[in-house]
Amino acid sequence: MPDKKIIMVTGGTGLVGKAIETVVQSENRVDETWIFVSSKDADLCDLDSTRRLFEKYKPTHVIHLAAMVGGLFHNMSHNLDFLRNNLHMNDNVLQMSYETGVRKVVSCLSTCIFPDKTTYPIDESMIHNGPPHPSNFGYSYAKRMIDVANKAYHEQYGCLFTSVVPCNVFGPHDNYNPESSHVIPGLIRKLFDTIDNGGDTFLVMGTGKPLRQFIYSLDLARLFVWVLREYDEVEPIILSVDEECEVSIKKVAEELVKSFDFKGSIVFDETKADGQYKKTASNKKLRCYLPDFQFTPFSRAIKESVDWYRQNHLLARN
Ligand code: NAP
Ligand code: GDP
Numbered sequence: 001m002p003d004k005k006i007i008m009v010t011g012g013t014g015l016v017g018k019a020i021e022t023v024v025q026s027e028n029r030v031d032e033t034w035i036f037v038s039s040k041d042a043d044l045c046d047l048d049s050t051r052r053l054f055e056k057y058k059p060t061h062v063i064h065l066a067a068m069v070g071g072l073f074h075n076m077s078h079n080l081d082f083l084r085n086n087l088h089m090n091d092n093v094l095q096m097s098y099e100t101g102v103r104k105v106v107s108c109l110s111t112c113i114f115p116d117k118t119t120y121p122i123d124e125s126m127i128h129n130g131p132p133h134p135s136n137f138g139y140s141y142a143k144r145m146i147d148v149a150n151k152a153y154h155e156q157y158g159c160l161f162t163s164v165v166p167c168n169v170f171g172p173h174d175n176y177n178p179e180s181s182h183v184i185p186g187l188i189r190k191l192f193d194t195i196d197n198g199g200d201t202f203l204v205m206g207t208g209k210p211l212r213q214f215i216y217s218l219d220l221a222r223l224f225v226w227v228l229r230e231y232d233e234v235e236p237i238i239l240s241v242d243e244e245c246e247v248s249i250k251k252v253a254e255e256l257v258k259s260f261d262f263k264g265s266i267v268f269d270e271t272k273a274d275g276q277y278k279k280t281a282s283n284k285k286l287r288c289y290l291p292d293f294q295f296t297p298f299s300r301a302i303k304e305s306v307d308w309y310r311q312n313h314l315l316a317r318n
Contacts (some may be wrong), residue, residue: 005032007228008057010044010093011065012036016108016166018173019217020063020224035059039066045085050092054100063228064093064107068139072275073205074180075136083138090146098159105161106227109147109236111168111213111281113140121243121282124165124236133276147236154234164227167240167281171217171301172308175317183249184214184256184302188309189318191260200264202257205272208250213240213281216301226290240283241295255299259306 011017017036024034035057042053044066068078068085075082090107097105114122115130127147132140146163153159174185181189191202223239231237247255253266286293296304309316 003031003060005061006035006057006059007032007061007063008035008037008053008059009063009065010037010089011067013038013173014065014069015169015171015174015217016065016220016224019171019221022218023221023225044089044092046088047092047095050096054096054102058100059097060103061228062093062097062102062105063224064090064105066093067108067143069175070180071182071186072135072273075139076273079136079138081138082136083142086139086142087145090142090149094146094149094153094161097161098153098157103160104228105150105159106224106231107146107150107161107163109143109163109165110139111165111238111240111279112136112276113143113165114279114281116276120278120280122238122279123282124238124285127165127236135273135275150234160232160234162227162231162234163236164224165236165238165240165281166220167213167215167238167279169215169217169220171305172312173217173316174305176309176313177318183212184252184305185309187253187256188306189313191256191262192309192313194264195260195262202253202262202264202266204249204253204266204268206249206268206274207270208248208253208266208268210249210274210276211246211278211280212249212252213243213246213279214252214298214301215239215241216296216305219295219301223286223290223293231289237285237289238281238283239286240281241298242283243280245295245298246278246280247298252302255302256306258299259303 116133170184
Protein backbone atom coordinates (compact mmCIF):
# COMPACT_ATOMS: atom_id res chain seq x y z
CA MET A 1 0.00 0.00 0.00
CA PRO A 2 1.54 3.39 -0.99
CA ASP A 3 1.86 6.19 1.58
CA LYS A 4 -1.50 7.64 2.52
CA LYS A 5 -1.93 11.20 1.32
CA ILE A 6 -3.96 13.86 3.13
CA ILE A 7 -4.79 16.39 0.44
CA MET A 8 -6.16 19.74 1.57
CA VAL A 9 -7.82 21.89 -1.10
CA THR A 10 -8.01 25.59 -0.21
CA GLY A 11 -10.84 27.38 -2.00
CA GLY A 12 -12.59 24.02 -1.92
CA THR A 13 -16.09 25.55 -2.15
CA GLY A 14 -15.42 27.53 -5.34
CA LEU A 15 -15.87 26.74 -9.03
CA VAL A 16 -12.66 24.71 -9.36
CA GLY A 17 -12.75 23.22 -5.84
CA LYS A 18 -16.25 21.81 -6.35
CA ALA A 19 -15.21 20.28 -9.67
CA ILE A 20 -12.19 18.58 -8.07
CA GLU A 21 -14.50 17.26 -5.33
CA THR A 22 -16.81 15.78 -7.99
CA VAL A 23 -13.89 14.10 -9.77
CA VAL A 24 -12.27 12.55 -6.69
CA GLN A 25 -15.60 11.41 -5.23
CA SER A 26 -16.19 9.41 -8.40
CA GLU A 27 -12.83 7.61 -7.91
CA ASN A 28 -12.98 6.80 -4.21
CA ARG A 29 -9.27 5.98 -3.75
CA VAL A 30 -8.31 4.39 -0.44
CA ASP A 31 -4.80 5.88 -0.36
CA GLU A 32 -6.05 9.50 -0.44
CA THR A 33 -8.08 11.56 2.02
CA TRP A 34 -9.39 14.79 0.50
CA ILE A 35 -10.35 17.81 2.60
CA PHE A 36 -12.08 20.78 0.96
CA VAL A 37 -11.86 23.99 2.98
CA SER A 38 -13.33 27.46 2.53
CA SER A 39 -13.13 30.88 4.18
CA LYS A 40 -15.44 29.48 6.88
CA ASP A 41 -12.63 27.12 7.97
CA ALA A 42 -9.91 29.78 7.97
CA ASP A 43 -9.20 33.28 6.73
CA LEU A 44 -6.08 32.58 4.71
CA CYS A 45 -5.24 36.30 4.66
CA ASP A 46 -4.49 35.83 8.36
CA LEU A 47 -1.35 33.90 9.34
CA ASP A 48 -2.65 32.61 12.70
CA SER A 49 -5.89 31.41 11.17
CA THR A 50 -3.90 29.67 8.40
CA ARG A 51 -1.60 28.08 11.00
CA ARG A 52 -4.59 26.68 12.94
CA LEU A 53 -6.00 25.19 9.73
CA PHE A 54 -2.72 23.39 8.95
CA GLU A 55 -2.43 22.20 12.57
CA LYS A 56 -5.98 20.84 12.45
CA TYR A 57 -5.76 18.83 9.22
CA LYS A 58 -2.00 18.12 8.97
CA PRO A 59 -2.06 17.88 5.16
CA THR A 60 0.70 16.01 3.33
CA HIS A 61 -0.33 17.69 0.05
CA VAL A 62 -2.07 21.00 -0.72
CA ILE A 63 -3.98 22.19 -3.76
CA HIS A 64 -4.09 25.95 -3.24
CA LEU A 65 -7.07 27.44 -5.08
CA ALA A 66 -8.24 30.04 -2.57
CA ALA A 67 -8.01 33.52 -4.00
CA MET A 68 -9.85 36.73 -4.51
CA VAL A 69 -11.20 35.95 -8.00
CA GLY A 70 -13.37 38.03 -10.33
CA GLY A 71 -14.16 39.08 -13.87
CA LEU A 72 -12.82 42.04 -15.84
CA PHE A 73 -15.06 44.69 -14.27
CA HIS A 74 -14.44 43.60 -10.67
CA ASN A 75 -10.67 43.59 -11.30
CA MET A 76 -10.76 47.07 -12.85
CA SER A 77 -12.33 48.59 -9.74
CA HIS A 78 -10.45 46.59 -7.05
CA ASN A 79 -6.81 46.21 -8.15
CA LEU A 80 -5.46 46.97 -4.67
CA ASP A 81 -7.71 44.40 -2.95
CA PHE A 82 -6.78 41.76 -5.53
CA LEU A 83 -3.10 42.49 -4.97
CA ARG A 84 -3.12 42.51 -1.16
CA ASN A 85 -5.57 39.68 -0.46
CA ASN A 86 -3.87 37.35 -2.88
CA LEU A 87 -0.34 38.22 -1.77
CA HIS A 88 -1.32 37.51 1.86
CA MET A 89 -3.15 34.24 1.12
CA ASN A 90 -0.37 32.89 -1.07
CA ASP A 91 2.40 33.81 1.34
CA ASN A 92 0.56 32.31 4.33
CA VAL A 93 -0.32 29.05 2.56
CA LEU A 94 3.18 28.49 1.16
CA GLN A 95 4.93 29.38 4.42
CA MET A 96 2.66 27.11 6.50
CA SER A 97 3.14 24.34 3.94
CA TYR A 98 6.90 24.70 4.34
CA GLU A 99 6.82 24.92 8.15
CA THR A 100 4.57 21.87 8.54
CA GLY A 101 6.47 19.72 6.03
CA VAL A 102 3.83 19.48 3.30
CA ARG A 103 5.32 17.25 0.59
CA LYS A 104 3.79 19.00 -2.43
CA VAL A 105 1.78 22.16 -3.12
CA VAL A 106 0.01 22.86 -6.40
CA SER A 107 -1.04 26.52 -6.66
CA CYS A 108 -3.06 28.22 -9.31
CA LEU A 109 -1.99 31.02 -11.67
CA SER A 110 -4.04 32.12 -14.71
CA THR A 111 -3.38 32.92 -18.38
CA CYS A 112 -4.60 36.48 -17.71
CA ILE A 113 -1.43 37.25 -15.71
CA PHE A 114 0.87 37.06 -18.75
CA PRO A 115 2.38 40.19 -20.32
CA ASP A 116 -0.09 42.32 -22.25
CA LYS A 117 2.35 43.09 -25.05
CA THR A 118 3.59 39.70 -26.16
CA THR A 119 3.94 37.28 -29.02
CA TYR A 120 1.45 34.43 -29.40
CA PRO A 121 0.96 31.74 -28.40
CA ILE A 122 1.96 32.42 -24.81
CA ASP A 123 3.96 29.68 -23.10
CA GLU A 124 5.19 28.90 -19.59
CA SER A 125 8.53 30.68 -20.10
CA MET A 126 6.88 34.10 -20.64
CA ILE A 127 5.15 34.82 -17.31
CA HIS A 128 7.58 37.53 -16.15
CA ASN A 129 8.41 39.06 -19.54
CA GLY A 130 6.58 42.40 -19.19
CA PRO A 131 3.71 44.25 -17.51
CA PRO A 132 0.31 42.54 -17.41
CA HIS A 133 -2.84 44.12 -18.89
CA PRO A 134 -3.63 47.25 -16.82
CA SER A 135 -7.18 46.04 -16.06
CA ASN A 136 -5.96 43.34 -13.66
CA PHE A 137 -2.40 44.24 -12.64
CA GLY A 138 -3.13 43.67 -8.91
CA TYR A 139 -4.28 40.07 -9.38
CA SER A 140 -1.55 39.42 -11.96
CA TYR A 141 1.43 40.55 -9.90
CA ALA A 142 0.15 38.68 -6.82
CA LYS A 143 -0.22 35.50 -8.88
CA ARG A 144 3.18 35.92 -10.56
CA MET A 145 4.78 36.04 -7.11
CA ILE A 146 3.60 32.46 -6.49
CA ASP A 147 5.96 31.32 -9.24
CA VAL A 148 8.77 33.41 -7.74
CA ALA A 149 8.08 31.95 -4.27
CA ASN A 150 7.89 28.38 -5.59
CA LYS A 151 11.37 28.73 -7.11
CA ALA A 152 12.73 30.34 -3.94
CA TYR A 153 11.27 27.62 -1.64
CA HIS A 154 12.78 25.02 -3.93
CA GLU A 155 16.18 26.69 -4.11
CA GLN A 156 16.46 27.42 -0.38
CA TYR A 157 14.67 24.40 1.15
CA GLY A 158 14.17 21.86 -1.67
CA CYS A 159 10.35 22.12 -1.51
CA LEU A 160 8.19 20.74 -4.31
CA PHE A 161 5.86 23.69 -4.67
CA THR A 162 4.55 24.08 -8.22
CA SER A 163 1.78 25.88 -10.09
CA VAL A 164 -0.66 25.40 -12.94
CA VAL A 165 -1.86 28.08 -15.35
CA PRO A 166 -5.48 27.55 -16.40
CA CYS A 167 -7.16 29.54 -19.16
CA ASN A 168 -10.67 30.95 -18.44
CA VAL A 169 -12.72 28.41 -16.45
CA PHE A 170 -16.49 27.84 -16.32
CA GLY A 171 -18.92 25.21 -15.06
CA PRO A 172 -21.31 24.37 -12.21
CA HIS A 173 -20.93 26.22 -8.87
CA ASP A 174 -19.53 29.36 -10.50
CA ASN A 175 -19.96 32.89 -9.15
CA TYR A 176 -23.08 34.40 -10.80
CA ASN A 177 -22.96 37.80 -9.08
CA PRO A 178 -23.31 40.43 -11.85
CA GLU A 179 -20.81 42.78 -10.18
CA SER A 180 -17.96 40.29 -9.75
CA SER A 181 -18.56 37.34 -12.11
CA HIS A 182 -16.58 36.22 -15.13
CA VAL A 183 -18.17 36.45 -18.54
CA ILE A 184 -19.84 33.00 -18.83
CA PRO A 185 -21.56 32.89 -15.41
CA GLY A 186 -22.37 36.61 -15.75
CA LEU A 187 -24.09 36.00 -19.09
CA ILE A 188 -25.82 32.80 -17.89
CA ARG A 189 -27.37 34.77 -15.05
CA LYS A 190 -28.29 37.67 -17.33
CA LEU A 191 -29.96 35.49 -19.96
CA PHE A 192 -31.79 33.44 -17.32
CA ASP A 193 -33.17 36.67 -15.78
CA THR A 194 -34.00 38.14 -19.22
CA ILE A 195 -36.07 35.07 -20.11
CA ASP A 196 -37.65 35.01 -16.65
CA ASN A 197 -38.75 38.63 -17.07
CA GLY A 198 -40.11 38.03 -20.59
CA GLY A 199 -37.39 40.20 -22.18
CA ASP A 200 -36.37 39.91 -25.83
CA THR A 201 -32.89 41.56 -25.73
CA PHE A 202 -29.76 39.83 -24.42
CA LEU A 203 -27.33 42.65 -23.56
CA VAL A 204 -23.65 41.62 -23.74
CA MET A 205 -20.92 44.00 -22.54
CA GLY A 206 -18.17 45.14 -24.91
CA THR A 207 -17.87 44.52 -28.64
CA GLY A 208 -18.02 40.72 -28.50
CA LYS A 209 -14.74 40.61 -30.45
CA PRO A 210 -12.22 39.57 -27.73
CA LEU A 211 -11.00 35.98 -27.94
CA ARG A 212 -10.72 33.52 -25.05
CA GLN A 213 -9.84 29.88 -24.44
CA PHE A 214 -12.36 28.37 -22.04
CA ILE A 215 -11.83 25.14 -20.08
CA TYR A 216 -14.74 23.26 -18.49
CA SER A 217 -14.18 23.07 -14.71
CA LEU A 218 -14.57 19.27 -14.70
CA ASP A 219 -11.83 18.90 -17.34
CA LEU A 220 -9.58 21.23 -15.36
CA ALA A 221 -10.30 19.18 -12.24
CA ARG A 222 -9.13 15.95 -13.92
CA LEU A 223 -5.94 17.74 -14.96
CA PHE A 224 -5.40 19.15 -11.45
CA VAL A 225 -5.63 15.65 -9.98
CA TRP A 226 -3.12 14.42 -12.56
CA VAL A 227 -0.73 17.28 -11.66
CA LEU A 228 -1.03 16.46 -7.98
CA ARG A 229 -0.25 12.78 -8.55
CA GLU A 230 2.17 12.82 -11.48
CA TYR A 231 3.71 16.22 -12.30
CA ASP A 232 6.91 16.80 -10.36
CA GLU A 233 8.40 19.95 -11.89
CA VAL A 234 8.56 23.25 -9.98
CA GLU A 235 8.07 25.07 -13.30
CA PRO A 236 4.44 25.95 -14.06
CA ILE A 237 2.34 24.10 -16.62
CA ILE A 238 -0.42 25.67 -18.72
CA LEU A 239 -3.73 23.79 -18.44
CA SER A 240 -5.69 25.00 -21.44
CA VAL A 241 -7.76 23.74 -24.32
CA ASP A 242 -6.02 23.69 -27.71
CA GLU A 243 -5.35 26.99 -29.52
CA GLU A 244 -7.94 26.13 -32.23
CA CYS A 245 -10.62 26.08 -29.52
CA GLU A 246 -10.30 29.79 -28.83
CA VAL A 247 -13.70 31.52 -29.27
CA SER A 248 -14.98 35.10 -29.39
CA ILE A 249 -17.27 36.56 -26.71
CA LYS A 250 -19.88 36.79 -29.51
CA LYS A 251 -19.61 33.02 -30.02
CA VAL A 252 -20.07 32.52 -26.26
CA ALA A 253 -23.26 34.61 -26.36
CA GLU A 254 -24.53 32.60 -29.35
CA GLU A 255 -23.86 29.27 -27.62
CA LEU A 256 -25.75 30.49 -24.54
CA VAL A 257 -28.68 31.60 -26.71
CA LYS A 258 -28.76 28.08 -28.22
CA SER A 259 -28.61 26.34 -24.84
CA PHE A 260 -31.39 28.49 -23.39
CA ASP A 261 -33.37 28.29 -26.66
CA PHE A 262 -33.73 32.08 -26.45
CA LYS A 263 -35.69 33.57 -29.35
CA GLY A 264 -34.75 37.26 -28.84
CA SER A 265 -31.71 39.17 -30.12
CA ILE A 266 -28.15 39.73 -28.86
CA VAL A 267 -27.12 43.38 -28.43
CA PHE A 268 -23.53 44.46 -27.67
CA ASP A 269 -23.01 47.43 -25.33
CA GLU A 270 -19.87 48.84 -26.94
CA THR A 271 -19.57 51.56 -24.27
CA LYS A 272 -18.34 48.82 -21.87
CA ALA A 273 -14.72 47.64 -21.71
CA ASP A 274 -13.42 44.73 -23.78
CA GLY A 275 -10.36 44.06 -21.61
CA GLN A 276 -7.44 42.17 -23.15
CA TYR A 277 -8.13 41.35 -26.81
CA LYS A 278 -6.67 37.86 -26.50
CA LYS A 279 -4.26 35.78 -24.43
CA THR A 280 -3.86 32.72 -26.63
CA ALA A 281 -1.89 30.12 -24.71
CA SER A 282 -0.05 27.05 -25.94
CA ASN A 283 -0.81 23.73 -24.22
CA LYS A 284 2.18 22.07 -25.94
CA LYS A 285 3.80 21.15 -22.62
CA LEU A 286 0.58 19.54 -21.37
CA ARG A 287 0.19 17.70 -24.69
CA CYS A 288 3.72 16.29 -24.33
CA TYR A 289 2.66 14.69 -21.04
CA LEU A 290 -0.96 13.84 -21.98
CA PRO A 291 -1.25 13.69 -25.79
CA ASP A 292 -4.64 11.96 -25.70
CA PHE A 293 -6.44 14.05 -23.08
CA GLN A 294 -9.99 14.68 -24.30
CA PHE A 295 -11.59 18.03 -23.50
CA THR A 296 -15.37 18.24 -23.29
CA PRO A 297 -16.64 19.99 -26.46
CA PHE A 298 -17.44 23.66 -25.72
CA SER A 299 -21.12 23.47 -26.72
CA ARG A 300 -21.73 20.42 -24.51
CA ALA A 301 -19.95 22.01 -21.54
CA ILE A 302 -21.98 25.22 -22.01
CA LYS A 303 -25.23 23.23 -22.15
CA GLU A 304 -24.32 21.34 -18.94
CA SER A 305 -23.42 24.62 -17.20
CA VAL A 306 -26.70 26.25 -18.28
CA ASP A 307 -28.71 23.20 -17.17
CA TRP A 308 -26.92 23.23 -13.80
CA TYR A 309 -27.79 26.90 -13.28
CA ARG A 310 -31.42 26.37 -14.28
CA GLN A 311 -31.71 23.60 -11.68
CA ASN A 312 -29.70 25.33 -8.95
CA HIS A 313 -30.19 29.07 -9.41
CA LEU A 314 -31.85 29.47 -6.02
CA LEU A 315 -28.78 28.05 -4.25
CA ALA A 316 -26.11 29.40 -6.61
CA ARG A 317 -23.75 32.21 -5.63
CA ASN A 318 -25.66 35.23 -6.84
P1 NAP B 1 -14.07 30.99 -6.70
O1 NAP B 1 -15.16 30.17 -7.28
O2 NAP B 1 -14.28 32.46 -6.56
O3 NAP B 1 -13.71 30.39 -5.27
C1 NAP B 1 -12.79 31.05 -4.43
C2 NAP B 1 -12.52 30.18 -3.24
O4 NAP B 1 -11.55 30.83 -2.43
C3 NAP B 1 -13.76 29.93 -2.37
O5 NAP B 1 -13.73 28.62 -1.87
C4 NAP B 1 -13.55 30.95 -1.23
O6 NAP B 1 -14.16 30.54 -0.01
C5 NAP B 1 -12.03 30.88 -1.10
N1 NAP B 1 -11.50 32.09 -0.44
C6 NAP B 1 -11.59 33.37 -0.89
N2 NAP B 1 -11.03 34.21 0.01
C7 NAP B 1 -10.58 33.42 1.04
C8 NAP B 1 -9.93 33.70 2.27
N3 NAP B 1 -9.60 34.96 2.64
N4 NAP B 1 -9.65 32.66 3.09
C9 NAP B 1 -9.98 31.41 2.74
N5 NAP B 1 -10.57 31.07 1.58
C10 NAP B 1 -10.89 32.08 0.74
O7 NAP B 1 -12.73 30.80 -7.52
P2 NAP B 1 -12.39 29.76 -8.68
O8 NAP B 1 -12.91 30.35 -9.96
O9 NAP B 1 -12.76 28.39 -8.27
O10 NAP B 1 -10.81 29.91 -8.74
C11 NAP B 1 -9.95 28.94 -8.17
C12 NAP B 1 -8.53 29.27 -8.55
O11 NAP B 1 -8.40 29.23 -9.97
C13 NAP B 1 -8.07 30.67 -8.12
O12 NAP B 1 -6.76 30.59 -7.61
C14 NAP B 1 -8.14 31.48 -9.41
O13 NAP B 1 -7.22 32.54 -9.36
C15 NAP B 1 -7.79 30.43 -10.43
N6 NAP B 1 -8.29 30.69 -11.80
C16 NAP B 1 -9.63 30.87 -12.00
C17 NAP B 1 -10.08 31.10 -13.29
C18 NAP B 1 -11.55 31.32 -13.59
O14 NAP B 1 -11.89 31.61 -14.76
N7 NAP B 1 -12.45 31.18 -12.64
C19 NAP B 1 -9.17 31.14 -14.37
C20 NAP B 1 -7.81 30.92 -14.11
C21 NAP B 1 -7.40 30.70 -12.81
P3 NAP B 1 -15.71 30.91 0.31
O15 NAP B 1 -16.54 30.00 -0.55
O16 NAP B 1 -15.87 30.63 1.73
O17 NAP B 1 -15.86 32.36 -0.06
P1 GDP C 1 -11.05 38.13 -18.58
O1 GDP C 1 -10.97 36.97 -19.51
O2 GDP C 1 -10.05 38.06 -17.49
O3 GDP C 1 -11.02 39.43 -19.34
O4 GDP C 1 -12.40 38.08 -17.78
P2 GDP C 1 -13.95 37.92 -18.06
O5 GDP C 1 -14.38 36.54 -17.85
O6 GDP C 1 -14.54 38.96 -17.18
O7 GDP C 1 -14.25 38.24 -19.60
C1 GDP C 1 -14.24 39.55 -20.05
C2 GDP C 1 -14.71 39.68 -21.49
O8 GDP C 1 -16.10 39.35 -21.60
C3 GDP C 1 -14.59 41.14 -21.91
O9 GDP C 1 -14.36 41.21 -23.30
C4 GDP C 1 -15.98 41.71 -21.55
O10 GDP C 1 -16.29 42.86 -22.30
C5 GDP C 1 -16.86 40.53 -21.95
N1 GDP C 1 -18.16 40.47 -21.25
C6 GDP C 1 -19.37 40.57 -21.84
N2 GDP C 1 -20.36 40.51 -20.96
C7 GDP C 1 -19.77 40.34 -19.74
C8 GDP C 1 -20.30 40.18 -18.42
O11 GDP C 1 -21.50 40.17 -18.17
N3 GDP C 1 -19.38 40.02 -17.41
C9 GDP C 1 -18.03 40.01 -17.64
N4 GDP C 1 -17.19 39.81 -16.63
N5 GDP C 1 -17.51 40.17 -18.89
C10 GDP C 1 -18.38 40.33 -19.93
